[in-house]
Amino acid sequence: MSVTYTASLPVSEDTVVFVSALLHAERRRLGTRAGTRSLGCYRQAILVLRWLLDGTRITQLAIDNEVSRSTGYAYLHEGLSVIADQAPGLSSVLLAAKMAGYAHVNIDGTLIETDRSRTPGPTPGVDLWWSGKHANHGGNVQVITAPDGWPL
Structure with missing residues (x-):
């Protein structure tokens, strides 16, 4: 048995939208068709930010988003990559x-x-x-x- 609860992520909406836009651009670049991913860009951005800010385990992130653990890892690493790509050389x-x-x-x-x-x-x-x-x-x-x- 588990208990469901709500929580707030200590990050501004602008940050979530920014990461979401990066993910959207990456999906366009890859030619990902709309509706083919379990999570939209916004929810994926929240997954990545929860991992970065709270250190939430990937198993829990996968459960919360109703995706497999391997999909959770893929979403996390895709998000980390698009953020890292913003760093200057x-x-x-x-x-x-x-x-x-x-x-x-x-x-x-x-x-x-x-x-x-x-x-x-x-x-x-x-x-x-x-x-x-x-x-x-x-x-x-x-x-x-x-x-x-x-x-x-």
Whole structure:
């Protein structure tokens, strides 16, 4: 037995609409026919934002949206990809910093630890997702900022 409840997502409607528009553009680019997806772009955007903001497990997201877990993962990764595609490339960031007159930029990063990503590397016994510094598996996320710390 389960209990149904309502919840609010701590994000503006504009954010959901923005992500939804990105998903809609991606579906157009792929030639996805209308009505062939279990979720519309708006509901898919909410799925992605719930995962990002609340860390809701994919199994729960799939149940809440009445899709399979594999479809939930596909929707999540499609959403993450369209959001990530909005980030500028390294050369664009460095050019913008130069044009803004910055004498330097800062680079900082963090390891997001995981126990689910393992990929053998070219050297036997060395895993591509292993961080020797942190002695754990994970993804390295980095950001380039202006001298005042504002992300570029």
